Amino acid sequence: IKKTLIIAIEKGGSTLKDYVQADGSLGYFQHEFFVYGKQGEKCKVCNSAIDKVTLGQRSTFFCPKCQK
Known part of the structure; x- marks a missing residue:
């Protein structure tokens, strides 16, 4: 679990498909699902x-x- 969490954070996390972070970047960990x-x-x-x-x-x- 710890390894998965580290990778998820490095990839910007996963959240709603239309969510955009304050700097405009998207989380891409959902592509790993x-x-x-x-x-x-x-x-x-x-x-x-x-x-x-x-x-x-x-x-x-x-x-x-x-x-x-």
Whole structure:
């Protein structure tokens, strides 16, 4: 987890897709995500289709094969 946090901070973090920092730069760590926002795309590990579930107003994306 610590390594992931360090990389995320170095890449400007991850947040809403339309968020811009005070200096106008964007956070690019969301491009490192394996499944978030990728419903229907193939898992990079096993090629299964990524699923999405919504609870309340929150969405969760997961690989049904890799993440049991």
